[in-house]
Amino acid sequence: MKKKEQINDKEDILETETKSKNEEAKWYIVQTYSGYENSVREDLLKLANSGLPISKFIFEVICPKEKYFKIKSDGTKQEKERKMFSGYVFVKMIITEHTWFVVRNLPQVTNFLGSIKGNNAKPVPLNDSEIKPILIKIGLIKKPSYEHLINKKVEITGGSFVGKIGTVSFIDSSKNIMVVEVDLFGRNTPIEISLSSFKEIT
Numbered sequence: 477m478k479k480k481e482q483i484n485d486k487e488d489i490l491e492t493e494t495k496s497k498n499e500e501a502k503w504y505i506v507q508t509y510s511g512y513e514n515s516v517r518e519d520l521l522k523l524a525n526s527g528l529p530i531s532k533f534i535f536e537v538i539c540p541k542e543k544y545f546k547i548k549s550d551g552t553k554q555e556k557e558r559k560m561f562s563g564y565v566f567v568k569m570i571i572t573e574h575t576w577f578v579v580r581n582l583p584q585v586t587n588f589l590g591s592i593k594g595n596n597a598k599p600v601p602l603n604d605s606e607i608k609p610i611l612i613k614i615g616l617i618k619k620p621s622y623e624h625l626i627n628k629k630v631e632i633t634g635g636s637f638v639g640k641i642g643t644v645s646f647i648d649s650s651k652n653i654m655v656v657e658v659d660l661f662g663r664n665t666p667i668e669i670s671l672s673s674f675k676e677i678t
Contacts, residue, residue: 634673
């Protein structure tokens with residue numbers, strides 16, 4: 477295994493790095509050697525709880541797991557647990573030059589997903605549509621309810637009808653869609669959009 481780079485432990489590096497409006501905490505995927513996900517998670521949690529300056533930049537660390545049933549030889553079901561994403565650890569953090577350097581040089585970490593070795597390009601964070609279903613499935617956040625929007629006015633924020641305002645007439649959360657009645661050419665027209673493509677008008 478290639479020897480890890482030396483981690484500079486001078487705290488004054490982080491003292492000069494401040495949180496700006498463009499550096500809000502986001503979710504990233506840290507790649508690990510298979511079987512070392514929990515070990516890396518523990519190392520990240522130690523950093524987050526260390527009281528060192530870097531602890532102000534790491535907020536949450538998870539290894540998503542799911543339950544499943546295994547049929548035993550006698551025909552009975554046995555509930556078991558498994559990792560949802562082998563070789564991946566999810567971390568909510570603020571990426572700076574230093575935090576990026578420290579995390580990718582932790583033992584058993586290979587890189588950030590979306591970050592190319594030998595390249596100075598920082599990793600790309602997950603967007604809400606990627607991370608929210610995972611957080612909902614493991615119970616970290618509640619599944620949003622949309623039923624209260626029936627007969628309410630919303631503005632469409634995605635697709636071909638961006639900016640159009642209409643009334644919600646139908647919602648199917650299982651399919652991630654809603655139908656909005658929009659006035660097109662003087663006629664009330666139903667438009668199907670995703671549940672991530674609107675904002676409520678209050």
